[in-house]
Every structure is written in C-alpha cells, then in structure tokens.
Amino acid sequence: MTTERPPALFFRILGPTQVERDGATLGIGGRVSRRMLAGLIAAAGQPVSDDAMAEHIWEHPPARVVETLRVIAWRLREALGPDGRMLLPRTESGYALLLRPGMTDGDLFGERVARGIAQLHNGDPAAAATTFEAALALWRGEPWADLGGSLQLMGPRHALAELFEAASEELLAARLADGDTATVIAAARTAVAAGPYRERRWELLALALYRGGRQAEALAELRRARQLLVRDIGVEPGPALRSLERRILAHDPGLLAPSVRERLYA
Template sequence: MDSPTVLCRVLGPIVVEIDGVPAELGGPRSRRALSALSAADGAVVPDEYLIEQIWGDVPPGNVTSALRGIIWRLRAALGPQVGPRYLRRGAGGYALVIPGPLIDHRQLASRVAGAMRHLDDGHPSWAATDLAAAVALWRGEPWEELGPAPELIGIRAHLAELHDVAVEELQAARLALDDPAHAGPETARAIAALAEAVVATPYRERRWELLALALYRSGRQTEALAALRGIHERLIDDIGIEPRLSLRTLEHRILRQDPDLLLPAPVRAARQHNDR
C-alpha cells in the first residue's frame, strides 16, 4: 500500500490533509495541541508547554491522562499510517515530525525563493506560477489557534513578509508577461490585484510602484501620477518619511513620458529595498 500524501496547513486555521482530504482534528483543545506541535518545527514540545497551550491556567485534575487522551485522538484522526509515524513521544514531551516540504509555511518560503530565481533568470511565466501558488497558500494568521504567542512573533512576521513579497512580485511577473507598449490581460489583472493590495497594506512602496507602472503602460498617466503622489503624501503625513528613490524616479520618468518605460526590462529592476 502506498503511503498517503500529507499536507499540514498552518497559514491560517490548522488543517492536516490526508490524500487531499482534511482530517477531523476534533475540538479547540486538540487543534491547539496540534498547532503548538507544528510550530515547534519537529522539536519535542514539553508536556508542560502543551498543557499550558491547551488548558491555560485551569488544567483538569488528571492532566497527564487528559493530555495523553488528546494525543491519542489526534493520532487516530491522522490515521494508522500517519498518526504513529509523524506524532511521536520524545523525552518529556511530544513531537510532530512532518517533513518540511509537507508543511505549507515551508512551501511558501520555497515557492517565493524559486520564483525570485526565475525572475532573475528572465522567466516570468515560471515565476508567476510559483508566486500564484505561494499566494494561494495563505489563509490567515499562522498558527491562529495559539493566539498572541510571543514566541511566534518573529516567525509570523517573516511569513507575513514572504506573503507580501509574493503578492507584489506576482504582479511584477504578470507585467513582464505583456508587451509593455500594448498592455494586455496580464497587466489588467495586475492593476486589479495591486489596487486591492495597496488598500490592504498601504505603506508598502513596492506595490504602489508597480501599480503606477501598470497604469502608465495602460495609457492612464494621470492615474499613475495620482497614485505616486498619494503615497508620497501618505508617507510624509503619516510616518514623516520621503518615498524611496525608485518611487521618486518613476514619477519623474512618467512626467517626462520616458519611452524606456514602454520597453521590456528586467522584472526586478525596480525592486530596490535600500535605495533611500
């Protein structure tokens, strides 16, 4: 019998898919336990920490037996081929040892890294495929069941940044798929996505830069300039900083109708993170 295909999804409410079908993980306590185990990235999670995550400050009387019961139910939910294999007892705790490629936050990082290489190598269609897959993985706050969890602040911020980069560079790849002088359907898709993206995260300058470029290539110079001036004013009024150099340069180029803006260019030429 072939081993089942497993995917642990933690970018949002926790889900474990077995051969594409979500396992019945049970109630909030079981889900918090599995979330805490998955966040440990294969390391043994001490019983005491699991108990705290599951019951907070009010554990049941026979908490050791209660914890074993939750682990037993999780193993049963994952099935006889997956539960005992991946959910193991270690020294003083339990570990979820699902390999990295079978966890969605690892897939997110891998997809984005691969797409950046494709962009650098001049393969925007391959990059768009990887980036669209990366964006689709995101369903909400990673390890949602664990609440604020100070120990997860760093990794959550890192994953959110990867998601933001994927959203932006997907639109950059789409722009590269159209003839810059004759904006087509990919540019229209990029404009629609970027219009939503700048509302969702208004201080990320990369998405404003791409939106302005896409609008200009679509013959909407006035709207492109309005977008750039809008983020300029927002950054100064709200944060007290000037837009980065690439944004200011793009505004000047649009004003003088630089013909090079309608020529194919490396997808990431404008992606400068330290150009202030």
C-alpha cells in the same frame, strides 16, 4: 527542495489546523487536539514540554495535565494512522512532531514564493504568475489560527504574513511583466488602498499606469504616495519610488514592457 504537490501526509497551519492524507482531510478531533497539533508544528521538530503544551491548549489546565496530554496524543496518533503515528513520539522533554521539510503548507508556501521570484527574475513572468497564484492559494487565514494570540508565535506569524504580502505584490509584478496592464492597474489600486504604506504597491501602480499611456496619472500617484508617507509616518519615499519618478519624467525606454521595448528598438 522543490515540492510540486503535497506529500501523502500533509499538515496545514495557514489557517485552522488540518491534516490530509493523499488530499483527503483527516478527522483529528476538536479544538484541544488541533491546538496540540498546532503547537507541535510550531515547534519545528523540537520537543514541547507538558507545561508549555498546557499553555497552548487551555486557559485553565485540568488537574491531571500529563494524563490528559497522553490521551490527546494517543488520539492524534490514531488519526495519523500507521504511517504517521511514529511522527509523534514522547521524549524526555515532552512531545515532538517529527516532520520532514515540505510536509506543511508553510513549507510549500515558502518554496513556491521563492520559485516564483526566481522565475520572474529569469524572464518568465507567465510561469512566475502561475507559481505565485499556487502559493497564495495555500493561504486560508492567520497562521496557527487555533493558537489564538500566542506571544511565542508573533515572530513566525509576522514572517509568514510579510511573505504573503510580498507574494501578492510580486504576482502583480509578474502580470505586469507579462503585459496584463489593465488588470494590474485595477488590482494595484485595491492593493494600495489596503496597504498604503507599502511602497512596492505604489511603484507597481505607477509603472502600470505609465505602460498604459497614462504618464500624468502615474506621476500624480507618486506624488500622492509621497504626501501620504510624509504626512502619516514622517518619511520620504524610498529610492525605488524616487528613481521611478525620475525615469518616468525622462521617458526612460527601460520602463516599457519587454515586448514593447523589443518591438520599438529591434
């Protein structure tokens, strides 16, 4: 499914929990309501038991958990409006939030990243860059921020965070493929400083330097990457970095930007 823009009722979990209708933010209440809603979204349509929901919401649950949850759910249904209240049923196993694919910013983020990767692989780096930028613009902070350090969300949070890092890197790759070498050199240096063990960032920095006519600097950065990886985590660079170094030393024409390669070898 490809969602060009959010549906009428849209749920945001890439940061503090929010709900929008036609782009306008709804008032869903305070921390307790946001935590309940975040816990329901995290369950991906499965019912959440009262005990599990109480753990999401409170450090010290109230004496009348079931009654309190009923009040919170009622208020959320009122906030969601006539077209949204049926999305939050009470089942035999607890409350559930019945969302269709594409109704959360997490869904839309994943769709846009996948589309950007496809555009880049299909030789349209300008479109890919625009798509990656649109994906990254959805990111407002830690996913499910209202739920704090929930152990149940470690896996989903890590998956989204990894996708965010990959999208950031592939945005640089798209810009580099589109010929914006100087911008990529500066951005890749910042990215390497922020994530020095992510080899893709070193690869993009070295390739950008090489395309900018700075072969010696490119090789120096690859040597620096190797020294850091060996010293800090005890591993040699992966095949992508090793191959790039060999190709730079050999002045491989395939490393040139497509526009340059076409001009030189037409």
